[in-house]
Each structure stands twice: as structure tokens, then as C-alpha cells.
Amino acid sequence: MPELPEVETTRRGIAPYCEGQTIARVRVRNGRLRWPVPEDIAAQMEGQIIRTVDRRAKYLFLNLDHGTAIIHLGMSGSLRIITDNTPAVTHDHIDLTLNSGVILRFNDPRRFGCWLWSDSAATHPLIASLGPEPLSPEFSGRMLFRLSRSKNTPVKSFIMDSHVVVGVGNIYANEALFKAGIHPRRKTGRISLDRYQRLAEAIRETLSAAILMGGTTLRDFVNSDGKPGYFAQSLLVYGRAGEPCTECETPLKEIRMSGRSTVYCTRCQR
Template identity: 75%
Template sequence: MPELPEVETTRQGIAPHCEGQTIRQVVVRNPRLRWPVPDDLPQQLEGQTIRTVERRAKYLFLHLDTGSVIVHLGMSGSLRVITDDSAPMRHDHVEIFLDNHRSLRFNDPRRFGCWLWTTDWSQHPLISQLGPEPLSDDFNGAWLFRLSRQKQTPIKSFIMDNHVVVGVGNIYANEALFKAGIHPKRKAGRISLDRYHRLADAIRETLQAAILMGGTTLRDFVNSEGKPGYFAQSLLVYGKGGTLCPDCNTSLKDIRMNNRSTVYCPRCQR
């Protein structure tokens, strides 16, 4: 599933081709996504100019003068800038044709993504209750410490809760907890403020590095230019259960938490 770094990489890839461009035509080839594409989406968009392309959590926004398109890539989706007359593929469900003779093409084999229209994106039910961005000034160790008091939730589940902080998916939770030296099953309410400061820094560092390298290479993800990310080459623990810890040479453990792979070092992480 594309995570925050993959979505931010997509935003950075498509924005220069879309911002300031007028939408000539919108083609919806298959409206049956996670939520149906609104019937009037072409009517709402055609003739309007894309002012900015922004990201909030794992959602992308095409901001126009009268409202915004909310795009989610789902489990397998991608947005690509098409610069030629290549025919759409089987799972190219939505396409926006721009006046610079390029198009924005949405591909989603599993159809868990979405394309929605809103006149007030910040108050949309999908957005209004989200926690802070992990790369913003609103996110820090004190924030995590305050929200975690009396919580019996395992710390890995806690930081993956979008009401606590957005965009910390499974891969990046594994990596950040390893860097912070925190056992993924430790109860969130039993972690000190100092350790939360280290964890917040580790989350920020991990996500920034992934964005810089273009996201993590996942099976279904390609960025807007059709190139995979390269952050997978730098993963410290995720997907490496049974191999040796890069810090202490102890064998890394691989367990299941909430049906997701969780890799940690039993010596370094407490």
C-alpha cells in the first residue's frame, strides 16, 4: 500500500505538470472505486484551473477555484503524468486531460482508491479528525506523551493511529521504533517523555529519508514518471526477520501484530 512518502513523492512528481493548468476534459472509465466517483465530477472540473496540488496524510488534493478533488491511492493505485498518446490500460479508471497536452491518469487494479469532490476539504469527514502531520511543528514527543497517558495500546499500534499522527504506516513504524530503541509491544502509556522525544525524531527522520529517496519500493507502486522508489534499499529491519541486527548482531524477531509483520531486535528494543 502506498504510504505517506509514496504519496508525497507522487505529489511532488505531478504538481509541476498540473498546477496552473486548465482541465480540458475528465474521463471516468470506471466509477466503481472504494466510494463511487461522483456522476457530476466531469461537470465540476472541466474548464477549471488546478491552482495547487497538496497532500494531507495519504490524501492528495487538486485545489480548484470552486472546490477540491480528494484523491486516495488505496492499496494499489498510482497517478501518472501521461505525455504521449498511449492508450489507457485495463485499470486506468480516471483521467484528467490538461491544456498543456498532458494528462493525469489514475490506475488502481484493486479499486480501493477514491476520487471525491468537496467544496470544503478541511471539513470533509475523511479529513477533519486526522492527527497532525509527522513533519509539521505540531508533531513532537510532548504530543505523543500527552495522548499516550493511561493507554494500554501497544506503541506500534498507537503511532499507526491516524488520530494520533498521520502517515506512519507499517513499514515506517517498524523502522522508527528500531531507531528509537522501543519494543513494538510496549504499552504506549508506559513510555517516558524522553523516549517519546526520541521516537518523534525517529519518525520524522525515517519519513524524510524515504521522501528524499522516492518512497519505499512496493509491489504495486510506481511514481508519476513510472519509476520505483529506492528507500527499500535502506530499510534497517522491515522484511529482515531472522537476519542479524545491524547494531548488535542479534537475530531479528518477526512477529504478527494486528495481522501485520513486525520486526524488532529483542536486545536493542525495550
């Protein structure tokens, strides 16, 4: 599933081709996504200029003069830029043709993504209750500490809650907890302010590094599959169960939490 770094890489890949361009045509081949694509989305978007391409959590916004298209890539979706009239194939559900001739094409084999329309994206039900961005000034260890006082959930579940902070998916939660030296099952209310400050910094560091590495895939958004690579080559714990810890060489342990793989070091994480 595309996580925040992959979605941010997508935003950076498509923005230079879309911003400032007028939408000449919207073609919806299959509107049966996670939620039905609004029947009037073409009428809403055609003739308008894409002013900015923004991201909130794992949602992408195409901000027009009057309204915003809200896009989510779901489990398998991708956006790519088509410059050579490559014909659409199976699972290419939506095309935005711009006045430059460029096509922004949405592909989603599993159809768990979405294309929605909103007059005010910030107040849309999917967006309004989201927590702060992890790379924003609003996110901090002190904020995590304050919110944790009334909770007794495992810290991994806590930081993956999008009402607490957005974009900390399973891969990056594993990595950040390892860097902060915190056991994924430790109860949120039993973690000190100092340790939350270390965790907040580890989250920022992990996501920033993943975004930077994703930048090397920007060229792939033109006439390609539009899918940035994951952070695999730099993972410290995720996917490495049974391998030695990079810090102490203890074999890493894997457990399941809420149905998700969770890998940690029994010695380094307390």
C-alpha cells in the same frame, strides 16, 4: 500499499505538470472505486484551474478555484503524467486532460482508491479528524507523551493510529521504533517523555529519508507506471527477520501485531 513517502513523491511528481493548468476534460471509465466517483465530478472540474496539488496524510488534493478533488491511491493505485498520447489500458479508470495536452491518468487494479469531490476538503469526514502531519511543527514527543497517558495500547498501534499522527505506516513504524530503541509491544502509558521525544525524532528522520530517496523516482511519473520505489534498500528491520541486527548482531525477531509483520531486536528494543 503506497505510504506517506510514496504519496508525497507522487505529489511532487505530478505537481509541476498540473499546477496552473486548466482542466479541459475529465473522463471516468470506471467510477466503481472504494466509494463511487461522483457522477457530476466532470461537471464540477472541467474548465477550472488546478491551483495547487497538496497532500494530507495519504490523500492528495487537487485544489481548484471552487472545490477540491480528493484522491487516495488505495492498495494499488497510481497517478502518472501522459505526454505522448499513450492509449489507456485495463485499470486506467480516470483521465484528466489539461489545456497543455498533458493527461493525468489514474490506474488502480484493485479499485480500493478513491476520487471524491468536496467544497471544503479540510472539513470532509475523511480529513477532519486526522492527526498532525509527522513533519509538521505540531508533531512532537511531548504531544505523543500527552496523548499516551490515557491509553494502554501497544506503542506500535498507537503511532499507526491516524488520529494520533498521520502517515506512519507499518514499514516506517517498524523502522522508527528500532531507531528509538522501543519494543513495539510496550504499552503507551509506560513510556517516558524522553523516549517519546526520541521516537518522534526517529519518525521524522525515517519519513524524511524515505521521501528524499523517493525523489530519485520523479522521472518515472512521465509515460511510465507512476509507482515510486519503496525504502527497501535502507530498511534496518522490516523484512529482515532472522538476519543480524545492524547494531548488536542479534537475530531479528518477527511477530504479528494486528495481522501485520512486526520485526524488532530483542536486545536493542525495550
